[in-house]
Amino acid sequence: MDSIAVLLTCHNRKHQTLQCLEALSKAALPEDYNLDLYLVDDGSTDGTGSAVEKEFPDVTVIQGSGDLFWNQGMRMAWKTAAETKEFDFYLWLNDDTILDKDGLVQILNAYGEAKKIEQNEVLITAACRAIYGENNFSYGGRNEAGPVIPNGELKTCKYINGNVVLISKIIFKKIGNLSNDYTHGMGDFDYGLRAAKNGFQSYTTKNYVATCPPNGRIPSWCNPEVAIIKRWKAFHSPLDLNITEYNKFRKKFWGNRWIIFSLKAYLKMLSPSMYIKLSKN
Incomplete structure (x- = not known):
């Protein structure tokens, strides 16, 4: 058995x-x-x-x-x-x-x-x-x-x-x-x-x-309706992106390209609206 x-x-x-x-x-x-x-x-x-x-x-x-x-x-x-x-x-x-x-x-x-x-x-x-x-x-x-x-x-x-x-x-x-x-x-x-x-x-x-219902909300770390201070905090939170661990993950499987992913994440956090526009283009 x-x-x-x-x-x-x-x-x-x-x-x-x-x-x-x-x-x-x-x-x-x-x-x-x-x-x-x-x-x-x-x-x-x-x-x-x-x-x-x-x-x-x-x-x-x-x-x-x-x-x-x-x-x-x-x-x-x-x-x-x-x-x-x-x-x-x-x-x-x-x-x-x-x-x-x-x-x-x-x-x-x-x-x-x-x-x-x-x-x-x-x-x-x-x-x-x-x-x-x-x-x-x-x-x-x-x-x-x-x-x-x-x-x-x-x-x-x-x-x-x-x-x-x-x-x-x-x-x-x-x-x-x-x-x-x-x-x-x-x-x-x-x-x-x-x-x-x-x-x-x-x-x-x-x-x-x-x-299993999905978590449909826009993550706080990249939500343009959330204040930058709160986005920054969520950017480092275990329940949101957790940028330090995200970088570890990208380094492990994407090698030196992790830098590109990290820069995109920072842009998305600092200016979500601009990131959306750039992504569409």
Whole structure:
């Protein structure tokens, strides 16, 4: 029987986290698989951790420091799971993402089919819709041209959103945990690119298999309606661009071209309106 460690991290989103776990508990799972759940409760003050322990006692709840954010919280969940026992697979799951009832089955089927195509291990990211029942992409696989929209066929992708991602133990043993270079964002893109550098192709699911509303707001760091002082602060915030970590990310995968990306980011922050005009031209 193959074992899957489901990895989550949360902070003060009790209702969403419980909804996520409820959907997961109702998702179909092939008989030859079993799930173990690891949730980092990163300093929640709304009772998320205790509510999860009460309603889902099989979940291993790990207390975080309150400043882990997504990437570091997921690193802690992954580290705890891997040190507990050897799993066959690891499944990242955002606490605001609702799996379809056949979502796990579709993800595992995609893994099996893609592995046969590649004759190698593959990484699977789930295509998520913004609103249940509608075909409106929110998260999943991406290429340089934009989102990879599911159409009933397996598709490769270059970048992965970390909402729902299946990673085999072989890939984990080869490239390890999420990078410690990031606090909140960019860890998922980094992991997909590291996988590619090590010869592991990323694929998206054939269909939408989960629902997760996108964060539709214009980021504060480049929003022309936000005062420059607040844009500057957001420019360095873990929850916005975090320019220092952004530069690390670009250096790692784009070499000396990171300077161009960094200059564009500064221009976008200092004068969002001018950046928009230049981009259109």
